[in-house]
C-alpha cells in the first residue's frame with residue numbers, strides 16, 4: 001500500500017471482531033515499531049503483547065472500573081480486540097545513553113536537562129509506525145490511554161519498574177458498525193491554519 005494511502009486511511013477502530021490476528025501480521029506490526037528512530041539510538045522502548053481473552057481480560061479488569069465500563073458506549077467493541085500491545089518507555093535508558101562519552105556534557109544525563117522527554121517521543125514514534133502498519137496489513141487499531149491501574153497492571157505483567165506505558169494499542173479486524181471518532185466533528189485543521197511558513 002502507498003504510504004500516502006495508509007496515512008489517509010488510518011483511523012481509530014473502536015469495534016473489533018474477536019477473531020484472532022495471524023501471528024505473522026502481529027509480528028510485522030511489531031517489527032515496524034522497532035524501525036522507529038530514537039534519540040542517540042537509545043531504543044529505550046519495549047512492548048508487551050497480550051493475545052486472546054485470557055491475556056487481554058486482566059488488562060481490562062485492572063485498568064477500568066465497573067462504573068467506567070458502564071459509561072463507555074464503545075467498551076464492548078474495544079474489549080473484543082484480540083490483541084493489545086503496551087508500548088513502554090524507559091526514561092533511564094535515555095539518561096544512561098546521554099551519559100556516554102559521545103553525548104556527555106549536554107546536561108541530558110538528568111531528566112530536567114531534556115528539551116522534551118525523548119523517551120516518550122520515541123515510544124510514540126514507534127506506536128505510530130504500528131498504527132500505520134496495521135492499516136497496511138488490513139487490521140484495525142486503536143491507541144488509547146491508561147487512566148487507572150497502571151501499577152497493578154505492570155506488576156501483573158512482571159514489567160521491570162523503569163518501564164512505563166504511554167498508553168495501549170488494540171489490534172484486530174474491524175467489526176460493524178464502527179462509527180468515526182466523535183471528536184472528528186471538530187473538523188481537521190487545514191494547512192492554512194496549522195502551517196506557518198517562514199514565520200508565524
Ligand SMILES: Cc1cc2nc3c(=O)[nH]c(=O)nc-3n(C[C@H](O)[C@H](O)[C@H](O)COP(=O)(O)O)c2cc1C
Pocket residue numbers: 010011012013014143144145167181182183184
Ligand atoms: C495521545 C492520544 C490519546 C488518545 N486516547 C484515546 C482514548 O483514550 N480513547 C479513545 O477512544 N481514543 C483515543 N485517541 C484517539 C483520538 O480520539 C483520535 O485519534 C482522534 O479523534 C482522531 O480520530 P482518528 O484517529 O480516527 O482519525 C487518542 C489519540 C491519541 C493520539
